[in-house]
Amino acid sequence: MNTIYAENITKIYPGTKALDGVSCHFEGGKINALLGKNGSGKSTLVKIFAGAEIPTEGMVRLGDKTLRLSSTLQATQEGIVLVYQETSLVPTLSVVENIFLGRLPRKPNGLIDWKAARVRAAELMDGMGLHINPRALIQHLPMWQRQVIEICKALSHDPKVLILDEPTSALAKDEVQKLFQAIRRIKDRGVVVIYISHKLAEVNEIADTVTVLRDGVYVGSRDIRELTNAGMIHMMFGDVRHKVRPAESVPTDEVIMEVNGLTRAGWYEDVSFKLYRGEVLGIAGMLGSGRTELLNGIFGSMPADSGTVTVGGKTYARRSPVLMKGAGVGLTPEDRKVDGLILMHSIESNLCYAGMRRTTVGGWVESTRKRRAMAQRQVDALHIKLSGLNARASSMSGGNQQKVVVGNWLNNDPSIMIYDEPTRGIDVHAKQQIFEIMWAQSILGHSSIFVSTEIEELLGVCHRILIMRGGRIVDELKGERLQGTHTNDLYTLCLGG
Amino acid sequence: MKIAKLDQKALRLMILNHVTEIVLVLICVALWIAAPTFMTWSNWMNLLRSGSVKGIIALGVTMILIAGKIDLSTGSQVALSGVIVAVFGKHMTAAGFDLSLACVLGMAASLLLAALFGTFHAAIQNKYNIPPFIITLATQYLLFGLGATICNNYPIPNMFPKWFVQLGMGRLFGTIPYPVIIFMVLWGVCYVVMEHTTTGRSIYAIGGNQEAARLSGINVFKAKAVVFVTVQVCAALAGWVNSAMVMNADWTYAKDWPMDCITMAIIGGTSMTGGSGRIWGTLVGVVLISVLINGMTILNWNIYIQYIVRGAILLGSLLVMTYRDKLRD
Numbered sequence: 001m002n003t004i005y006a007e008n009i010t011k012i013y014p015g016t017k018a019l020d021g022v023s024c025h026f027e028g029g030k031i032n033a034l035l036g037k038n039g040s041g042k043s044t045l046v047k048i049f050a051g052a053e054i055p056t057e058g059m060v061r062l063g064d065k066t067l068r069l070s071s072t073l074q075a076t077q078e079g080i081v082l083v084y085q086e087t088s089l090v091p092t093l094s095v096v097e098n099i100f101l102g103r104l105p106r107k108p109n110g111l112i113d114w115k116a117a118r119v120r121a122a123e124l125m126d127g128m129g130l131h132i133n134p135r136a137l138i139q140h141l142p143m144w145q146r147q148v149i150e151i152c153k154a155l156s157h158d159p160k161v162l163i164l165d166e167p168t169s170a171l172a173k174d175e176v177q178k179l180f181q182a183i184r185r186i187k188d189r190g191v192v193v194i195y196i197s198h199k200l201a202e203v204n205e206i207a208d209t210v211t212v213l214r215d216g217v218y219v220g221s222r223d224i225r226e227l228t229n230a231g232m233i234h235m236m237f238g239d240v241r242h243k244v245r246p247a248e249s250v251p252t253d254e255v256i257m258e259v260n261g262l263t264r265a266g267w268y269e270d271v272s273f274k275l276y277r278g279e280v281l282g283i284a285g286m287l288g289s290g291r292t293e294l295l296n297g298i299f300g301s302m303p304a305d306s307g308t309v310t311v312g313g314k315t316y317a318r319r320s321p322v323l324m325k326g327a328g329v330g331l332t333p334e335d336r337k338v339d340g341l342i343l344m345h346s347i348e349s350n351l352c353y354a355g356m357r358r359t360t361v362g363g364w365v366e367s368t369r370k371r372r373a374m375a376q377r378q379v380d381a382l383h384i385k386l387s388g389l390n391a392r393a394s395s396m397s398g399g400n401q402q403k404v405v406v407g408n409w410l411n412n413d414p415s416i417m418i419y420d421e422p423t424r425g426i427d428v429h430a431k432q433q434i435f436e437i438m439w440a441q442s443i444l445g446h447s448s449i450f451v452s453t454e455i456e457e458l459l460g461v462c463h464r465i466l467i468m469r470g471g472r473i474v475d476e477l478k479g480e481r482l483q484g485t486h487t488n489d490l491y492t493l494c495l496g497g
Numbered sequence: 498m499k500i501a502k503l504d505q506k507a508l509r510l511m512i513l514n515h516v517t518e519i520v521l522v523l524i525c526v527a528l529w530i531a532a533p534t535f536m537t538w539s540n541w542m543n544l545l546r547s548g549s550v551k552g553i554i555a556l557g558v559t560m561i562l563i564a565g566k567i568d569l570s571t572g573s574q575v576a577l578s579g580v581i582v583a584v585f586g587k588h589m590t591a592a593g594f595d596l597s598l599a600c601v602l603g604m605a606a607s608l609l610l611a612a613l614f615g616t617f618h619a620a621i622q623n624k625y626n627i628p629p630f631i632i633t634l635a636t637q638y639l640l641f642g643l644g645a646t647i648c649n650n651y652p653i654p655n656m657f658p659k660w661f662v663q664l665g666m667g668r669l670f671g672t673i674p675y676p677v678i679i680f681m682v683l684w685g686v687c688y689v690v691m692e693h694t695t696t697g698r699s700i701y702a703i704g705g706n707q708e709a710a711r712l713s714g715i716n717v718f719k720a721k722a723v724v725f726v727t728v729q730v731c732a733a734l735a736g737w738v739n740s741a742m743v744m745n746a747d748w749t750y751a752k753d754w755p756m757d758c759i760t761m762a763i764i765g766g767t768s769m770t771g772g773s774g775r776i777w778g779t780l781v782g783v784v785l786i787s788v789l790i791n792g793m794t795i796l797n798w799n800i801y802i803q804y805i806v807r808g809a810i811l812l813g814s815l816l817v818m819t820y821r822d823k824l825r826d
Contacts, residue, residue, distance in 0.1 A: 301712055325714030333712050340712070342705035344772050353702055353713040356695045366693050392825075408713060 002028040002063055002160045002192050004049065004080070009058035011044050011216075018044040020216045021058070026209075028160070028192045031183065033207035033224070035197070035236055037454060041216040042196055046163045049194075050082035051075030062160065079160035083150050083167065091139035096121040098138055099153045124152040128182040144175030148182050161192040168202060169287065180206050198287060200229050200495050212236055229495065233488045237456060244460065245435075249442040251279035251463050256447050257329075257416055259298060262307030267293040268471040271307070275416065280438050280448045282458035285468030286494050291451045292334050294468070295420050298449075299331040300324050311416065330354060330409030331418040332402075340405040343394035347386055350393045350404050351375040355411035378407030382437065399430025406437060417441060418449045423457060435461045455494060456487040467493045506824065513821040517764060517778060517814065521785045528792040535795055542674055548787025549680035550742070551754055552779075553735040555761040556680075556687045557728030559779040561629075562762055563691070564724040565704035565771025568618065570633040571758060573640035574732035575751035578607035579740030580644045586656035597658045604737065611733035614640070615726030622725070623718045629725075637755075644748030652747040657740070665741030676738050680783075683731070688776045696723055704771030760807070761786050764814045785810075 004026050011019040019041045026032040036042040047053040049060055051069035060067045062078060069075045072082075089098045096114075097104070099121050105113040121134040130148050138146060147167050154162055164183070168176045183206065187193050197203055203210065203224075210227055212219040212235040219235050257275040262268065268290035275281055285291045296302035298309050300319025309316050311327040321331075333339035341350055352359055352371050359370040375389050382403045386396060393404060402422055409417060419438070423431045438448045438461060452458060458465050465482060467475035467490075475493055477485055512519070528535040554571050561568050585603030590596050614636060622629050667675045691697035699720040702710035711717050740746050763769065764785060765778030789810065793803045 299712075321711055321714045322716050330714075331712060333709075339706075339708045342702060342709050342772065345701065345705050349698070349701075353698070353710065353715065356698055356715070360695055364694050364696070365689075366695065366698065368693075412714075 002190065004161050004192050004194075005061040006045060006049075007059050007061055009045070009048060009055045009060070011041070011048065011053065012056045018216055019048075019055070019213075022213065022216070022218045023058075024211055024218050024221060026161075026192050026194050026211070029187060029190045030208040031187050031193045031195050031206050033195050033197065033203045033210045034213070035203065035210060035232065036213040037236055040213045040236075042213050043165065044216075045213065046082055046165065046194060046196065049075070049080055049161065049163060051080070052082065076157050076159075079158070080163070081154040081157050081159040081161070082163040082165065083154050084165055089138045089146055089150060089153075092137065094135050094137055095125075095132065095141075095149055096134040098149060099124065099134075099156055101153070120156070121152070124155055125149075127155070128152055128185060130182065142175065144171050144179050147171065147179055151182065151186070155186070159191060161194065162186060163194040163196075165196045166198065167195075168197065168199065176202065200232055203232070204229070210235075214238060229492065230488060233491045237487050237491070245280075246439055246443070249278070249280070249439045249463075251276040251442070251447075252445075256311070258310040260308045260310065262294065262297055262304055262309070264290075264293060264297055264302075264304045266471075268297070268468075271473055273466055273473060273476075275447050275449065277415075277447060278442045278445050279464065280442050280450060280462045282455075282462030282465040283449065283451045283468055284455040284458050284465050284490055284494050285451075286455075287453060289468045289494070290471040291468055292420055295331065295418050295449065295451060298324075299329060299418060301331065301333075325354065325412065325414075328413075328415040329418065330412060330414035330416070332405045332409060332420060332422055334420040334424070336398075336401055336405050341393045341401060344392060346390045347379075347384075347393055347396070347404060348372065348375040348389040351378050351407050351411060354408045355413075358411065374411050378404075378411055381410070382407050383433065399426035399433075402426055402430065402434065406434065410437075410441075414446065416447050416449070420451050421453060422450070423452055423454065431457070455490055459485065459487065459490065465490075469494060469496055510821065510824060513817060513824065514766075516817050516821075517766060517781045517785060520810075521781060521788065524785070524788055524792065528788070528795070532792070532795045535792060538672075540791065540795075542668075542672065542677070544787045544791035545677045545784070546674035546742075547790075548783050549674070549676040550735050550738050551758050551761065552680045552783035552787075553676075553683055553738065554728070554731050554754065555758040555765075555779050555783055556683055556776070557724075557731030558755075558758045559762040559765070559767050559774055559776060560687065560691065560700060561724040561728045562759070562767045562769060563704045563771060563774040564700045564720065565707065566622070566629040566721065566724060567759070568633045568725065568728045569630065569755050570614070570618075570637040570640055571728060571732040572751040572754040573637050573644065574611055574614070574729055575736040575739055575754060576748045577640050577644040578611065578733035578736030579746040579750065580648045580653070580748055581607040581610065582661070582737060582740065583653035583656040583746030584647050586658075587653055590656075596656075597660070600658050600661050607733050607736065608730060611729040612726050615729035616722060618729075619718065619722040619725035623721055641748060641752075648746065648748060652745055654745045656746065657744065661737070662741050662744055665738050665743070676742070679734070679738065683734075684776065684780055691776050696720070700724055701772060704773075706772070757786070760811050764811060766814075766818065768818075 006022050006024050009019055009022045022045060034042050044053060048055050051072045051074050054070060060069060067078055096117050100117055105116045107113045118134045125132065128148050128151065130145060132145065167179060171179060183193060195207060207224050209221055210224055210232060211221040214236060254277040255274045256277045260272050262271045271294055283291050293302055297304035299321060300323060301321050309319060311329060314327065316323060337343065348371060352374055355374060357363055359374050360366050378384065379386065384403045384407065385400050393401060422434050438450060441448055450458065450462060464476065464478040466473050534540055582600060582603035585599045585606065586596055589599035618629065618632055621627060622632055664675055669675060669678055691700065699715045700723065702715055703717050703720045707717060739750060761782040762779050765775060765782030767774030767778060789806065790803065793806065
């Protein structure tokens with residue numbers, strides 16, 4: 001049996017220590033879950049295994065052989081393959097072309113040996129229990145089959161170690177079961193399977209061992225049978241401390257927004273809640289719980305099937321960003337680089353898009369002076385660090401970009417701000433500043449809805465937290481119950497026990 | 498040491514940002530030396546007059562490129578609008594109406610049709626998210642066929658009143674051609690709209706990142722409609738001027754103009770991928786191309802050599818811009 005070892009691995013990026021002296025090992029013939037919250041270093045560790053990152057210190061050992069990996073190609077030759085979360089398949093090409101992308105077998109005359117390629121592809125798929133025509137186009141296949149083909153592609157290298165990074169994140173429930181059957185077949189061949197997932201229920205079902213990293217440090221490895229969900233959560237999060245919300249930030253009992261029976265089939269169902277003036281409301285849910293779709297459904301940037309949103313006494317059955325902006329609502333999108341910013345435009349422009357009308361004379365012609373003043377107002381208020389207002393938005397760090405996305409909306413003086421993952425990928429200090437913005441808005445009598453993947457953040461920040469699971473609001477934490485809630489309880493609620 | 502290095506980069510960027518202007522000046526100086534007749538008032542008025550017709554379209558094209566879209570049907574619209582005005586003249590005078598009245602109605606009809614097509618392009622692009630390249634490729638054929646059909650496959654010469662012909666042939670104070678005046682006025686309007694109004698800001702925004710613009714509560718369809726309609730209306734106006742200049746209406750006019758106008762905008766620094774561009778640059782691009790064509794004609798260069806030069810200039814400007822963007826980041 002093969003075993004892969006990490007020996008005292010440290011990885012330093014400019015400004016952060018992603019891994020700090022991690023030593024652990026993963027055995028063959030087992031499915032080894034690798035857990036940790038965002039930024040725990042698990043992705044860095046598997047990238048080092050796969051040759052995509054080079055450790056600052058320490059080494060990787062496969063069986064008795066010490067590896068000095070400098071490229072993914074080299075790792076592949078040693079038998080270590082990483083299947084990334086985002087599928088790397090070309091949708092418009094056939095199954096067989098994708099499996100052998102860039103290395104299709106050739107005939108002696110130099111032309112592609114399609115027959116050999118199809119036979120080999122069919123063998124690989126048979127081995128995974130997948131019976132489809134190798135000529136089929138990827139774009140016509142369901143997600144789970146694509147994920148299995150991704151794995152077939154990895155298996156075509158005949159790996160000793162197969163690393164799967166969140167393979168189920170895009171799959172429906174019944175599809176997950178089919179994928180699991182395929183993964184178990186690989187395990188039976190004695191391959192070391194390393195399985196990264198955020199979903200504890202899945203880990204319980206598929207994994208044999210659990211290894212946990214936290215803040216770049218190895219916490220421990222356990223047999224899955226010795227471990228409860230609560231135990232896993234405790235290993236992942238340890239004892240968490242919260243930032244303190246100022247005492248002046250208190251919600252009133254005036255309802256400022258009411259969501260009524262909002263439904264989008266397959267994403268979220270019959271969601272109803274009230275938002276009060278000055279309140280910071282958290283919505284806690286795991287990835288795939290429907291939170292992002294719900295927030296966009298409220299804002300009108302994604303469709304909803306039925307239900308209404310009432311803001312300022314007016315009920316909106318149909319919504320669009322233009323309408324909701326007019327009603328005093330703002331939204332900072334989940335992926336700021338893709339949806340939040342116009343990276344090629346200046347920081348000043350990016351700060352003035354939502355509040356465009358406010359920098360005009362008479363509603364249409366712009367005043368350069370007003371624009372500059374409005375941009376500068378947010379730069380000062382949010383402590384945005386920049387080389388100049390004319391610099392491109394792409395030149396800033398993640399935390400400052402997020403502040404520009406928020407500042408763009410604050411310039412329109414919204415009474416309700418919806419924050420979708422405002423803290424993703426930004427450092428602790430910048431996170432704290434984003435929370436302070438929400439509290440400052442709350443003191444001014446404005447309300448916020450806050451969603452974060454790192455749901456422990458919600459505890460200290462929010463006045464009230466709604467629990468979202470499987471597209472429904474299943475619980476509400478407020479008052480004393482909220483104060484008595486710890487991170488682990490919150491995860492338990494979100495994961496469903 | 499570090500400051501000196503930065504300054505050098507800033508200097509290089511400044512030169513690259515104005516490379517079209519510099520090239521224009523250099524070409525003018527070279528032509529001045531090579532051909533004495535080049536640097537005369539009357540030659541300049543003539544070269545600007547012929548450049549202005551495409552220039553009018555290039556303004557609309559600049560706007561639509563900044564929005565990240567394109568319109569290939571402008572050439573057919575140029576021909577069609579001239580044909581519509583002439584057809585109104587022909588049939589209404591035959592029915593006993595005044596030629597001027599017929600002409601005004603024809604102009605109104607051609608504007609209306611251009612606006613309709615622009616709205617149509619914007620509407621189906623927005624609804625079905627089809628690439629505007631394909632949509633306008635289709636309507637290019639459609640408008641061409643429409644033009645040929647309504648004039649019964651015969652060109653219509655001389656069906657314009659005197660004042661309409663002035664649009665192409667006349668000169669303000671007997672010296673500045675009206676096409677140049679029309680172009681400059683439209684350029685001014687276009688400049689103010691693009692650089693100093695929320696409409697312009699929205700157009701830049703949807704070209705830079707349509708989803709981000711939408712999520713900022715910008716009315717994306719409105720911005721699209723403005724550019725698609727503007728470029729069609731610009732083409733219709735250019736169609737009048739063109740027909741007035743040649744005193745004829747023919748559905749085969751202007752077939753290769755769409756690409757010429759795109760060239761003018763791109764040489765002026767507008768990006769094909771949207772989000773960036775300069776109305777000032779398009780003015781420079783229009784003058785540069787006009788000077789080139791005029792100069793090469795004066796020098797008696799073979800027409801095919803002229804095409805090679807134009808291709809080389811376009812390619813060169815693309816390479817310079819790519820280099821500039823790389824340097825900037």
